[in-house]
Amino acid sequence: MRYLPDLGSExxxxxxxxSQGGYNTTMDILGCTTPAVVVPYSEGREDEQAARARRLERLGALRVLDPTRLSAQTFEDAVRxxxxxxxxxxxxxxxxxxxxxxxxxALSAARSAETAVRGRQRVAPEPD
Structure with a gap:
């Protein structure tokens, strides 16, 4: 497998x-307007790529070619x-x-403000 340092630009x-649709590749797909066909890796219990690809296909972000249907003809049709x-x-x-x-x-600022407020609060003594 060849590594491209800027796959998004390519x-x-x-x-x-x-592509197969690994996480980083999928983020690159979503970051550009190029039509994408994903043939997810899905051997055995590995279904992360397929699940992610199907969700994104339902959103209209990419197309999925089921690897069990992969042939020269289905590949050609998907690309076309x-x-x-x-x-x-x-x-x-x-x-x-x-x-x-x-x-x-923002969370750190909110916690600091909360701590400051607690520090200024005093508990009133109970009456005798």
């Missing part, structure tokens, strides 16, 4: 993307269909690194 410059298809943008925040950092800062 996909964006392509007419159609064809993808060439005439426009994927839908999915409402997912793909910038998890930035968003996670923002959420952690």
């Amino acid at each position: 996909m964006a410059a392509s007419a159609v993307s064809v 269909d993808a060439l005439a298809w426009t994927p839908r943008a999915v409402p997912l925040d793909l910038d998890g690194r930035t968003r996670t950092s923002e959420l952690l800062r």
